[in-house]
Amino acid sequence: MEIKLIGSSSPHIRSDETTQKLMLDVIIALIPALAASIYYFGNKAMILVLASVASAVVTEYLCQRAMNRPITVTDLSAVVTGILLAFNLPAETPWWIAVVGAAFAIAIVKQIFGGIGFNFLNPALGARAFLMASWPHHLSGGFIDPAIDAVSSATPLSLLKGTASGQLPSLWDMLIGNIPGVIGETSSILLLAGGIYLIYRGTIKWIIPVFYIGTVAAIALVIDAGNLPYHILGGGLILGAFFMATDYATSPVTDKGKVFYAVGAGVLTMFIRKMGGYPEGVSYSILLMNIITPMIDKYVKPHVFGVATGGKKNEK
Amino acid sequence: MMGIAQYTDEVPVIKGTSGILVLNKKEANIPEHSNCILCGKCVDACPVNLMPYKIARFSLLKNFDGADEYHATDCIECGACSYVCPAKRPLKESISVAKKEILTRRKKAK
Numbered sequence: 001m002e003i004k005l006i007g008s009s010s011p012h013i014r015s016d017e018t019t020q021k022l023m024l025d026v027i028i029a030l031i032p033a034l035a036a037s038i039y040y041f042g043n044k045a046m047i048l049v050l051a052s053v054a055s056a057v058v059t060e061y062l063c064q065r066a067m068n069r070p071i072t073v074t075d076l077s078a079v080v081t082g083i084l085l086a087f088n089l090p091a092e093t094p095w096w097i098a099v100v101g102a103a104f105a106i107a108i109v110k111q112i113f114g115g116i117g118f119n120f121l122n123p124a125l126g127a128r129a130f131l132m133a134s135w136p137h138h139l140s141g142g143f144i145d146p147a148i149d150a151v152s153s154a155t156p157l158s159l160l161k162g163t164a165s166g167q168l169p170s171l172w173d174m175l176i177g178n179i180p181g182v183i184g185e186t187s188s189i190l191l192l193a194g195g196i197y198l199i200y201r202g203t204i205k206w207i208i209p210v211f212y213i214g215t216v217a218a219i220a221l222v223i224d225a226g227n228l229p230y231h232i233l234g235g236g237l238i239l240g241a242f243f244m245a246t247d248y249a250t251s252p253v254t255d256k257g258k259v260f261y262a263v264g265a266g267v268l269t270m271f272i273r274k275m276g277g278y279p280e281g282v283s284y285s286i287l288l289m290n291i292i293t294p295m296i297d298k299y300v301k302p303h304v305f306g307v308a309t310g311g312k313k314n315e316k
Numbered sequence: 317m318m319g320i321a322q323y324t325d326e327v328p329v330i331k332g333t334s335g336i337l338v339l340n341k342k343e344a345n346i347p348e349h350s351n352c353i354l355c356g357k358c359v360d361a362c363p364v365n366l367m368p369y370k371i372a373r374f375s376l377l378k379n380f381d382g383a384d385e386y387h388a389t390d391c392i393e394c395g396a397c398s399y400v401c402p403a404k405r406p407l408k409e410s411i412s413v414a415k416k417e418i419l420t421r422r423k424k425a426k
Contacts, residue, residue, distance in 0.1 A: 008346055009406065011396075022402055072351075117353040249354045252356075253355075304366060305390065
């Protein structure tokens with residue numbers, strides 16, 4: 001009998017989970033917040049998201065063509081980066097800034113270092129830091145207050161900081177997103193819903209968001225108890241904790257490492273908010289922890305059976 | 317899931333044969349693998365608490381001392397890491413290579 005047999009190494013059956021499906025889950029989780037941003041900020045938000053996503057996807061394709069790498073645009077990771085970058089821009093940002101930012105995120109932060117899985121920073125946050133340094137007036141001004149449709153309103157955190165004056169928004173407005181801020185961060189409740197969906201699907205673990213937000217809350221409770229809700233809901237903390245800090249490549253792989261990472265990011269966030277020059281500390285604190293992640297992964301390892309707790313092997 | 321693939325249908329069924337598994341085209345499909353995205357699912361899946369993605373990476377770089385440092389020889393070859401990998405990387409295959417190489421080197425050193 002003539003039959004064709006494939007002699008492959010075990011396991012012979014694979015789970016049907018793929019990188020593409022994981023990224024699709026993240027996109028699905030971001031859709032409610034995306035809808036809210038379009039509702040509050042109108043066409044401007046939509047244009048920013050479209051420009052950013054298109055630029056990210058095209059840049060990824062061109063980079064991979066230029067570097068003779070397999071074209072992996074279909075894994076959707078560039079789309080996630082594009083959406084997250086647009087979420088980090090104020091509504092009044094010109095669209096070309098989103099295009100430049102997304103191109104930077106994919107080309108410089110991701111592809112030059114080896115593509116997906118090898119980026120040393122969260123691409124969207126790396127690009128945000130780059131845009132912040134290059135066009136600070138676009139990135140830290142231009143917030144629109146959806147309630148009164150006024151340009152250049154102050155975010156709750158810059159009011160707290162004292163760099164702007166105005167009325168602090170109500171708790172309810174912060175929850176539903178009726179406050180000035182970058183387009184993706186305002187609607188806490190929809191971001192939370194997306195985050196819980198991701199945890200339910202097993203795409204991300206609960207450890208980083210819970211410890212990150214918990215640390216910020218604990219520190220705020222000690223040093224600034226009266227403004228606790230503003231520290232949690234008024235800035236990019238929810239967006240950062242669920243969608244940015246949990247980026248696979250730039251967060252530790254072990255559970256213990258994730259705790260160190262999240263607590264570190266929480267401490268840095270409050271440090272920057274209270275002592276630093278910026279009203280908002282989420283993006284830089286996550287970037288700083290991204291850089292430490294390889295160190296955490298080097299020293300925090302799971303405990304292997306048959307190995308003494310000192311880390312030495314008993315017999316060799 | 318972890319049986320040995322057969323290259324011919326002229327293999328006799330012997331006492332030790334516990335079962336014969338015939339996979340259909342879809343199941344037997346070997347998926348293309350892409351970059352490791354460091355999701356950590358293999359680390360969670362490993363029943364003996366290894367870091368499969370690290371050992372596999374060392375193995376592909378032929379850095380077998382590095383693989384040894386991460387206890388490649390403790391691998392029980394259950395294949396759970398390869399099964400869960402969303403990037404479809406053949407982790408267990410790489411670890412097996414490292415394991416064999418480390419054991420031969422140890423024997424030589426004796």
